[in-house]
Amino acid sequence: MAEYDFDLFVIGGGSGGVRAARVAAQNGQTVALAEEDRYGGTCVIRGCVPKKLMVFASGFPGMIEEAQAYGWQVSQSGFHWPEFKTKLHAELDRLEGIYRNILKNNGVKSFDARATVAGPHGVKLSTGEEFTARHILLAMGGKPVKPDLPGADLGMTSNDIFHMDELPSSMLIIGGGYIACEFAGVMNGLGTKVTQYYRGAQVLRGFDDEARGLVAEEMIQNGIDLHLGTDIISLERDDKGIRVKATNGEERHFDTVLFATGRRPNTDDMGLEQAGVQLGRGGEVVVDDYSQTAAGSIWAVGDATNRVNLTPVAIREGMAFVETAFKDNPTKPDHDLIPTAIFTQPEMGTVGLSEEEAREKGPIEVYATSFKPMQTAFAGKSSRVLMKLIVCADSRRVLGCHIVAPQAGEMIQLAGIAVKMGATKEQFDATCAVHPTMAEELVTMSTPVRHYD
């Protein structure tokens, strides 16, 4: 008889957990997975996928305006949220089915139940069942958090936005991170009057200053009422809606309030510490470079570890875990030079060091150009794009690439390959331009705009 019920028990059916379960099962391991909510996790059910579909939906009014400027006789007759919402949820159901099938077709035993850890090799389900496993993988992800202030329960989070009964006429968004800025653009595009309060000096803290500055400018240009250095004190419902008191002294009414004030790992009441797993101050599972916890048989990947909270990173962490735990091939997930995109309007795509980070590390040259792109300039729009490279003055390597432009997410995926390969500025320049495109500027910038010694 086997020593354990399973070789691997995965807790959480999101991107990281499902990938690890599938790859381990394909490698011959006996695998179980428990998911308390819906398969596909944050990315598929309440994150990247529905968000991106809403980004697409919100882009059409701008396109119709542009089409008119190009001579098309078209007009907007309004957006029907209930119709979109029905289609959106049908699509999410379809995707959830695919995730369930991936597990089933690979022989993973899945449980629709909440799982907690009962010792270094034990898992207890909300159904009362208990199992043992040689290895346990924690892949529970995270959840949005609201600040602790009066009336916070009146505000919603990104989990709720896909379930709204109707489009609000006005929305206040609190926060300045990925989620706040993306939904500000989405809701604005769909026709809601959007106000955004961010407590800091500029949105998208941590990203290249020039790039985030341009994103903020374009957000304002698009009609988002962005207030920097502003936070909220309290919310209260009255007959005019939700009354919000802000630190700038203003009191205003909004139909809805969205808290996009960060996320926290789903590690509460999981029995982790009793099993020897260490948790950090933010509730994250503490792991080593191989995603292993202090309880050697328990591992963790994805947002539960709060390393780099992105779907493709969780997937890669899950695959590296399987190499390490089951294939006798210790593999550290690579967290260096991860390209990422923020789906604002316009998008921001970024890889590597910002100008501010790079200049702390040594002599650099900055190449940047900001211009009105052909497509929208022709339509009479004043929107600008940015193409920017940060170059190490000694090695000539491109240390960072920052793009603010429509489709910047697509562009940075490709530029990310060159940056990851260690391409130099001269190798960028040796690549022939694709004309006429916005991205050709990445290979034609001849003079640095700034040097730092």
Ligand code: NDP
């Ligand atoms: P972020 O951590 O990016 O942003 C949280 C924002 O809320 C910050 O602006 C923060 O301000 C502010 N904030 C935090 N606490 C408070 C508070 N008490 N009062 C007021 N403001 C507060 O989190 P998000 O929720 O936007 O996103 C979570 C993660 O999800 C991202 O970091 C990213 O990894 C991932 N994600 C990725 C996407 C993509 O790839 N396109 C899309 C969406 C999410 P301050 O800066 O001052 O701390």
